Amino acid sequence: MQGHITDEELITIYLFCVAFQEKQKLKSMHTYIHQHWLSYFPNLPAYQTFVNRLNRMADLFPVLVSQLLTDLGVEEGEQAWLLTDSMPIITCSHKRKAKVALAIVNKGFCATKNLHYFGVKLHLLAQSRKNRLPLPEYVGITAASVHDLTALRPVLDCLTNRTIIADKAYSDQELHEKLLSFQACELITPVKNIKGMLAVTKQFEQAFNDLFSSAVSRIRQPVESFFNWLQEKTAIQIASKVRSTAGLIVHVFGKIAAALCIWMNF
Incomplete structure (x- = not known):
């Protein structure tokens, strides 16, 4: 059963993808992490959940x-x-x-x-x-x-x-x-x-x-x-x-x- 990814991990994924991997769209971020960095983020959720979780943290940015x-x-x-x-x-x-x-x-x-x-x-x-x-x-x-x-x-x-x-x-x-x-x-x-x-x-x-x-x-x-x-x-x-x-x-x-x-x- 898939575990729970933390808010800190989600923010890290977003900043890492934009700043250092030139992945500007949420879909490309999710795909990139799933294909190349899943061992670091084994609890990466499905794409829609990924988007929803980021949006729920909007006031944090x-x-x-x-x-x-x-x-x-x-x-x-x-x-x-x-x-x-x-x-x-x-x-x-x-x-x-x-x-x-x-x-x-x-x-x-x-x-x-x-x-x-x-x-x-x-x-x-x-x-x-x-x-x-x-x-x-x-x-x-x-x-x-x-x-x-x-x-x-x-x-x-x-x-x-x-x-x-x-x-x-x-x-x-x-x-x-x-x-x-x-x-x-x-x-x-x-x-x-x-x-x-x-x-x-x-x-x-x-x-x-x-x-x-x-x-x-x-x-x-x-x-x-x-x-x-x-x-x-x-x-x-x-x-x-x-x-x-x-x-x-x-x-x-x-x-x-x-x-x-x-x-x-x-």
Whole structure:
């Protein structure tokens, strides 16, 4: 009679398969372990039970990610720069009707990719590092339609003594003044055109604004590199095989946890 596999073993299988064996789908993980590692996991359950058990542990994966971020040893230096951006996690095309994980999924638009989609957004705050990928400090998800600033405002409210480099979505004068006055944080974004500005004034300031905005975009570019690295290592962006809210949580935070395991081993 088959014994009982532990939660720890199931999580180990997931992280091992994603991080070190390039097995991104649950079916391929289960098949791989059954064919090559069954002596280490003799109580591997049937595939459907494997999936159900992982989904029942969905709430554990965000906690695991939080602990791994802590273990990376990020230190809040007085002059540490934070980069922020978001990326789409796609459950299905905008041309189809979303049927999965409707508690957290809705329709959104990614301007960077000029893409309408159903899914969630992955939000990132990461510490800038010279000639290296930025070091993640915070990751979280929202429904796809949630504005980036709305998603990260509670996190920004907790920061002190930081310089935050963000895109135009964060161009909020009230927030800028609050961060500077009460939290000793400076928020730097590309220049956003002011409605009603005289054409002659706009033209006069155009050259400076373009140069400044380009400089901000170059500083933020490593965030895109991080997202590209995350996608390459885990295939996190496409969640079309997900069938439940719990499954989507496992997909997103399980892949991030696996990526952090890769990071900590190199």
